[in-house]
Amino acid sequence: MDASPGPSNAAGSPRGLSARSRLRHARPAILRELDGEAVLYDPAAHEAIYLNAAAMDIWRAADGAADVESVVVHRAASSGVDIEECRADVVHVVDAMTRHGWLKWEASAAK
Amino acid sequence: MSESSAASFELSIRAATVDATSGGLPLSKLGRHRTDTRAIPPARRTACYRIGEVEVGLRTSLRDVAADFHGLYGMHFVGRALPGAIEVEVDRCWNPRCRGAYRIRTDGEDRFIVRRRRSVLPHVEWAINAAVAASLPRFYQVHAGVVARGGAGLVLPANPQSGKSTLVARLVTRGWDYLSDEFALIDPRTLHLSPYPKAVCIKHGSFSVLEGFGVRLDRYPEYDKGAKGRVRLIHAQDLRPHETPSSVPVRMVVFPRYADRAQPVIRPVSRAFALFQLLNVSFTLSRFRARALDILGEVVRGAACYQLETGGIDAACDAIERLWDEAAPQEAGGGVDAKGETSHAVDSPRETARPGEACEWIHA
Numbered sequence: 001m002d003a004s005p006g007p008s009n010a011a012g013s014p015r016g017l018s019a020r021s022r023l024r025h026a027r028p029a030i031l032r033e034l035d036g037e038a039v040l041y042d043p044a045a046h047e048a049i050y051l052n053a054a055a056m057d058i059w060r061a062a063d064g065a066a067d068v069e070s071v072v073v074h075r076a077a078s079s080g081v082d083i084e085e086c087r088a089d090v091v092h093v094v095d096a097m098t099r100h101g102w103l104k105w106e107a108s109a110a111k
Numbered sequence: 112m113s114e115s116s117a118a119s120f121e122l123s124i125r126a127a128t129v130d131a132t133s134g135g136l137p138l139s140k141l142g143r144h145r146t147d148t149r150a151i152p153p154a155r156r157t158a159c160y161r162i163g164e165v166e167v168g169l170r171t172s173l174r175d176v177a178a179d180f181h182g183l184y185g186m187h188f189v190g191r192a193l194p195g196a197i198e199v200e201v202d203r204c205w206n207p208r209c210r211g212a213y214r215i216r217t218d219g220e221d222r223f224i225v226r227r228r229r230s231v232l233p234h235v236e237w238a239i240n241a242a243v244a245a246s247l248p249r250f251y252q253v254h255a256g257v258v259a260r261g262g263a264g265l266v267l268p269a270n271p272q273s274g275k276s277t278l279v280a281r282l283v284t285r286g287w288d289y290l291s292d293e294f295a296l297i298d299p300r301t302l303h304l305s306p307y308p309k310a311v312c313i314k315h316g317s318f319s320v321l322e323g324f325g326v327r328l329d330r331y332p333e334y335d336k337g338a339k340g341r342v343r344l345i346h347a348q349d350l351r352p353h354e355t356p357s358s359v360p361v362r363m364v365v366f367p368r369y370a371d372r373a374q375p376v377i378r379p380v381s382r383a384f385a386l387f388q389l390l391n392v393s394f395t396l397s398r399f400r401a402r403a404l405d406i407l408g409e410v411v412r413g414a415a416c417y418q419l420e421t422g423g424i425d426a427a428c429d430a431i432e433r434l435w436d437e438a439a440p441q442e443a444g445g446g447v448d449a450k451g452e453t454s455h456a457v458d459s460p461r462e463t464a465r466p467g468e469a470c471e472w473i474h475a
Contacts, residue, residue: 039387
C-alpha cells in the first residue's frame with residue numbers, strides 16, 4: 001500500500017491509500033442489513049449499493065478514526081480469514097467505494 | 112476468491128422509471144406542443160375498464176381501436192364512469208407534420224404519435240403502463256411478472272428483454288394464476304401483491320416458444336411496437352381460464368435472465384442482494400425513497416430468493432416449481448453461518464460482480 005503513480009499500484013491499492021489512511025463515509029446513507037449483508041441507500045443522490053458481509057464490515061468500521069490497517073486487523077479477527085487476504089479485500093472495497101463516492105480517506109498526520 | 116472476499120460486492124443504481132417515450136416517433140419531432148385544430152373530435156363516451164387495480168377510461172372516435180381494446184379487456188369493462196381512472200385518448204392528428212398519424216394521450220398529455228394503425232394498441236398499452244406509476248401511488252411498484260399458486264405469489268422481477276412475459280405465459284398454462292407480466296403492485300401495509308392482469312405482451316422472438324406449448328398465435332393480430340418490434344397481445348384467460356387472485360403474499364422472488372442454453376441455471380441469492388435487485392427494477396423508488404428499503408426488505412425477508420438463467424422454457428418452469436414445492440420461505444434465500452458469511456455456496460452473483468466491471472446504472 002503505497003502511493004505509486006496511476007490510479008492503482010501493482011498490488012491494486014488506490015493511489016495515495018496507505019495503511020495509516022483514515023477511512024470515513026463520504027455521504028450520509030441509510031444501511032439496511034439483511035442476514036449479515038446490506039444495502040446502502042443515499043436518498044439525496046438516489047443511489048444504492050449492495051454490500052456483502054466483508055464490505056458491510058468495512059463500511060461500519062470507517063468511522064473517521066479507524067485507519068486502514070486497523071480495519072484489516074478487525075476484519076481478520078472477526079472473520080477468521082487470513083490477514084493478507086483481508087488486506088486485499090479492504091483495499092479492493094475501499095478502492096471501489098471511493099470511486100463510487102461512498103467512502104473517502106484522509107492521510108494520517110502521523111507518518 | 113474466498114466467500115469472505117469483498118472484491119465482488121458492489122453494484123450501483125439510480126431509480127428506474129417507466130420509459131414512456133422510447134416507442135413510436137419522437138414527439139419533439141412531431142410538433143408535440145402545436146395546437147391541433149384539425150384533430151377529429153373525440154367520441155363523447157368513455158369506455159371504462161377496471162383491470163385489477165388499474166382503472167382505465169378509453170375515449171376514442173376510432174371504432175376499430177375501441178373494438179381492439181375491448182377485445183382484450185371486455186371482461187374488465189364496467190358500465191359506469193370511474194373518476195380516478197387513467198384517461199386514455201386516441202385520435203388522428205392532422206397537423207402538417209403528423210399527417211394523419213395516431214396520437215395517444217393519457218391524462219391529457221401526449222404519450223405517443225404512431226403512424227401505423229397496427230402500432231396503436233401496443234402503444235396504448237405502453238401509455239397506460241407509463242401512467243400506472245402515477246395513478247396508483249398507494250402501491251410500491253416493481254417491474255416484474257407475477258403469478259400465484261395456492262394463495263401465494265411468485266415475483267419475477269426483470270428489465271425488458273429478460274423473457275419474463277414468456278415465462279409468465281408458460282407458468283399460466285401450467286396452472287399458475289396470472290396477476291401481471293409487467294407490474295408487481297405491493298401494498299406497503301400488508302406487503303401483499305395486487306393484480307394488474309393486463310394482456311400478456313409477447314415479442315416476436317418468443318412466438319415460436321408459445322406455439323411450442325400449444326398457444327395458437329394465429330388467433331391474435333400482430334402489432335408493431337416500434338423499437339421493441341413485432342408483438343402479440345394475449346389475454347391470460349385464453350392461456351388458461353382461471354380466477355385472478357385479489358391479493359397474495361410474496362412467497363418467492365426469482366430474477367430471470369434469458370440465456371441461450373438448454374438447461375436453466377437457478378441459484379439462491381442472498382436477501383440483501385435480492386433487495387438491491389428489486390430496487391434496481393423499481394418504478395416508484397423516487398416516491399418511497401428510504402421507505403422502499405423497509406417495504407422491500409420485509410418482502411424479501413419472508414421470501415425465498417433466486418436468480419434464474421432460463422434455458423428451455425419448460426425446464427425453467429420445472430426448476431421454479433421444484434423450488435416452490437420444496438423451499439420453506441423462511442429457510443431459503445441465503446442463510447448466515449456462525450462466522451457471518453453467507454452459507455449458500457457457489458456462483459452467487461456477487462462472486463461474478465467485480466467492482467468497475469459490473470456497475471449497473473439505470474437512469475431516471
